[in-house]
Amino acid sequence: MTLRWLHAPDAWFWITVVAAVLALVWAFARGRNRPRLRWIILLRSTGLLLLVIGLLQPLIRRTYVEVKPLSWAVYLDNSISMGFHANPSPVSLKSGIQDLLAAWSRTGAGIDVLQFSHRIDPYDESNYSLEGTATNLGQILEDVEARKDQLAGAIIITDGQLTEGQDPRDLIRQGGVPLYTIGVGDSTPMVDVYVESIDVPTVAIKGEPVEARVTLSSTGEKDHRVTVSLYSRANMLGSRFIRLSGEGSRSDVKFRFTPGEIGPASYRVQVSSVPEEINVENNSHRFDITVLKDRYNVAVLTGSPGYNTAVIKRLLGKLPRVKIDHFVQVGNSFRPKLKTFWSTPYELIVFDNFPATPLPRTWQNFFARKIIAHQSSLAWIAGPDIDRDAARSLHPFFYVRSPGNLLEQDLTYPLHFTDWLNSLPFLKSLTTGPQALHQVDFPPLHPGLQLETTRADQWIIAAIGSGDLSVPALILGEKDILRYAVWSPEDLATTYYQLLGSPDQDAFSHLFERVINWLLKTSGDREMYFRLNKSSFQQGELISITGNRILPTGPSARGRVKIKSGEDVINTVDLRYQPEQDRWEGEFYAPSPGKYTYEVEFLEEGESSTQSGEFRVQESQVELNQVRLNSRLLQSLAQQTGGRYVPWVRHEQAASWVQPRSRTEVKFSELHYMEHPWIWGIVFVIFVVEWILRRTLGLP
Structure with a gap:
């Protein structure tokens, strides 16, 4: 135990101590005949001494083990x-x-x-x-x-x-x-061979070759010889032999094939198993490709050529991979002859200002057989020269009828769009942005064909007139696999030309293109084809999304992917365009286990288009990648x-x-004289006792 002073005593301290001692001696001498008074003096002196010692701040240190x-x-x-x-x-x-x-x-x-x-x-x-x-x-x-x-x-x-x-x-x-x-x-790692990824386009054109690059990973022993095969349903499209070096190495295998069927096509890559492989479920991987037509044949049947005819051909001519055959009705015949028309499968048949003269019943029967056999879509665009009685022969093909003239034929009426515009996926993007159809100032239109629908599942996209005095202007419908559209006002060209030169000049063209693309089934009901590299992932695994837009993409287009859990957006990732692969790509990490949706969104000049999908995230199994x-x-x-x-x-x-082990530690404890409450307690008790004695002796 050691004692040291934090403040060394100075001269004034010693003068005070000496004076206090002399005062104490003098007080004792004066009170020698009064013993109780001596106790009072002793107690007071002791308390004061303790306080004076505290001025030096003594520190007591104790060392122990x-x-x-x-x-x-x-x-x-x-x-x-x-x-x-x-x-x-x-x-x-x-x-x-x-x-x-x-x-x-x-x-x-x-x-x-x-x-x-x-x-x-x-x-x-x-x-x-x-x-x-x-x-x-x-x-x-x-x-x-x-x-x-x-x-x-x-x-x-x-x-x-x-x-x-x-x-x-x-x-x-x-x-x-x-x-x-x-x-x-x-x-030595456990043996496992698995398909790590497949790089293949999401969309292909029928007749054009497609290349798929399959990346294989292998762990365990070296020199595994496996067979990698590509299947379309049960048909093998190709097979490759490859030698894998193991120990986490990767190898690429390329397949080149030509899709033969239009629409969604499913493919499967299968890798043969090797002896003592711990997981054979990852030896197979499936992927889908949407196959589009390489050319779309469109027939335009014109009853009487007019202003609408030039606009129709101009708008059709802007569409990619579209070949137009134009037939003009002249009396009871056509120029050129309909021989080519009857023998050619058309994806779309457009009636322009047709019919201008009555049609033979045999023509109707042949036409019905043709559209069923060729699964042709139909579009009917009214004009001023349509024979109203002859037009009734086309009503059954479009599931419409004529209720009579609700509107005056010689007057014009405003055009307005219905809620169906916002409900159909291929038209929804036309409801936002500066050129949203609801905000376009369309010119008033003549009623033309005044029709009403005969089926409850038809879509009236636009109407002219107001309130109860209105008739459908744009009707869309689908019966089984046959699609059809009707534009009933007779002045299509007026709408197109009056919007030219205005900020809204492209609004009507966009509507026409979307409807025609839907009729041609160039992209089904979709404008985009994106997919994830898999449908199920492990937590923390990197997820890749790739795809294309069917419609042309301008320089201002911006794509992004929203990842949702229920209705909550938990992540947003921008898409990047890769010109070498001619596709959009993005990456994000799999969140916590559960079911999620992703939404691909493109924004361009105020317009938006979306595609949604689902994926699952499981508990991470990355532990099994290399056992x-x-x-x-x-x-x-x-x-x-x-x-x-x-x-x-x-x-x-x-x-x-x-x-058993222990640690010997030398520790120190310190006592700061003036910081401990028992010091102040002693001083307090001394002065209390001194005060009691003074009161007992009657001293102040």
Whole structure:
């Protein structure tokens, strides 16, 4: 024990002390005949002396030795890869661990047993299931560092596969706790061959070759010879032999094929299995391609050529891969002859200002057979020269009838759009932006054909007139696989030309193009074809999305992907256009397990178009990508910290690692004189007793 003064006494201190002593002697001499008065003087002097000593701030330091027992931390890897090693088996591993824990407990040393995967939990034999989704060794080093004053050492039983967190070697501190490691498994990875990814367009043109690049990954032993085959349904399109080098290597296989059917086409890549492969479900991968026609034949039947005819041909001519055959009615015949018309399959037949004269019944019968056999779509665009009676022969093809003239034929009426414009996917984009059809100032139109629909499932996109005095202007419908459209006002050209030169000049053209593309089925009901590289992912896995827009994309177009959980947007990723592949691409990481939707959205000049899809995220199985013992990592951890390493086949040697240990620490305790309440308590008691004595003697 030592005593030192934080403030050294100076001259004034000693003058005060001497004066106080002289005063005390003098007071004792004066009160020699009054003993009680001497007690009062003694108490007051003692209290004042304690206060004066406090001015020097005395510090009392006591040194003592403390022996602190240390415990051992045991960390058991509970990840799923631990259960896939051939040696030891899960049963053997658990049994061996119990033997080690029992041996360590018999030494009398303190044992703290923990299990870990993506987090550290207390060990529970009933919950040690080897089903953890990750191996995070970095968190063990952080936990050991936080408890270094309490630990004699740390023992880690693991296969050393890092699938999450920091590299533990980066977290080692000098003079830290020694790490003892037991390596589980074989250093040679388990054998697995799987399809990692397939790079193939989402859309193809019929008759044009498509190239698919398949990336294979392999783990385990070297020199596996496998067969990679591409199937369309049950038909093999191609097969390749390839030799895989294993050990996490990747190899590419290319297939070149020509889609033969129009519409969605499903394909499958199949890789042959190899001996002792741990997972054969990932040897197969499916993908879809939407096959579009290479050319669309369109027939235009004109009853009487007029202003509308030139506009129709101009707008049709702007569409890609469209070939137009134009037939003009002259009396009861056509020029050119209809021989070509009857023999050619047309995707779309357009009636322009047709019919101008009555049609023979035989013509109607032939026409009905033709559109059914060729699955042709129909469009009827009214004009001023239509024969109203002859037009009735076309009503059954469009499921309409004539209720009579509700509107005056010689007057014009405003055009307005209905809610169906916002309901149909291929028209929805025309409802937003500066050229939204609802905001365009269309010129008033003559009624032309005044029709009403005969089916409840037809779509009236636009009407002219107002209130009860209105008739459909644009009718769309689909019966089975046949699509049809009717434009009933007779002055189509007036609408087109009066909008030219105005800010809204493209609005009507966009409407015409969307309707014709829908009739031609160039993109079905969709303008975009995007897909994810798979439909099911593991948590944290990188997800790729690729695709194309069918409609032309301008320089201002901007694409993005929204990832939704229910109605909540949890992530938004921009799409990038890759000119070399002529497609849009994006990437994002799989969120937590669950079911999600993605929405691809393109914004261009105020217009938007969307495509949606779904995907699932499962618990991460990245543990199974390489089931092997990472002995190099475990040996490094042991060597750098002063511990030891043994493989599981010699795990019995680890029973001698744990011994009772303690740490001897020299500690100090300090007593600050004026900071302890008992000093002030003594002073207070002295002055209280002194005050009581004074009151007893009748002193003030």
